[in-house]
């Protein structure tokens with residue numbers, strides 16, 4: 717049967733990127749998405765870099781592109797936990813992360829965010845996160861944010877970074893973080909990855 721897009725993306729990484737070189741993995745995926753097939757990676761334009769997180773949670777791994785983008789910048793000892801619901805995506809992402817040589821910094825967990833968020837403390841020994849990147853399913857952004865609050869995983873200063881707040885859009889989440897007294901929120905206008913359509917990131921700091 718015909719290969720899947722994630723499988724073709726992985727082949728492009730293994731063909732064009734250097735093992736152990738995260739930047740070459742990112743460039744290979746960007747090239748694949750610009751010149752071969754669009755894929756829902758956050759892309760090379762939507763960027764927020766002034767953060768220095770030690771403990772990062774990523775909701776939605778897909779093929780591991782943003783995982784590599786974030787993990788390559790983590791200092792020794794810092795950790796990124798990434799949750800992926802789709803087993804096929806998770807299998808590809810594991811190989812992309814390994815090709816980048818970042819498996820020591822990244823823990824990829826296959827399963828539903830709502831099942832794993834309540835288990836972060838007892839299963840991973842994580843008290844609170846410094847950064848949460850929301851890039852999974854638009855209908856889960858708000859409930860998972862409330863669940864993280866209820867599980868005590870957010871501390872004063874934790875940054876929530878949400879992709880696709882315009883396209884496809886997450887109106888209920890935006891309304892919440894922009895109107896809640898518990899968040900300081902701001903919008904980073906950009907474009908839908910590899911296209912001219914508007915999209916952007918919402919950065920929301922939890923105030924405790």
Ligand SMILES: O=c1[nH]cnc2c(O)c(F)c(-c3ccc(F)cc3)c(-c3ccc(F)cc3)c12
Nearest residue numbers: 756757758776851852853879880883884908909
């Ligand atoms: O679902 C997503 N999760 C995370 N990031 C995403 C992302 O960065 C995207 F650009 C898109 C997107 C947006 C526009 C479009 F035309 C196609 C896909 C999606 C998405 C939206 C609706 C779906 F039915 C399927 C995929 C996602």
Ligand SMILES: [Mg+2]
Nearest residue numbers: 758851879880
């Ligand atoms: Mg996205």
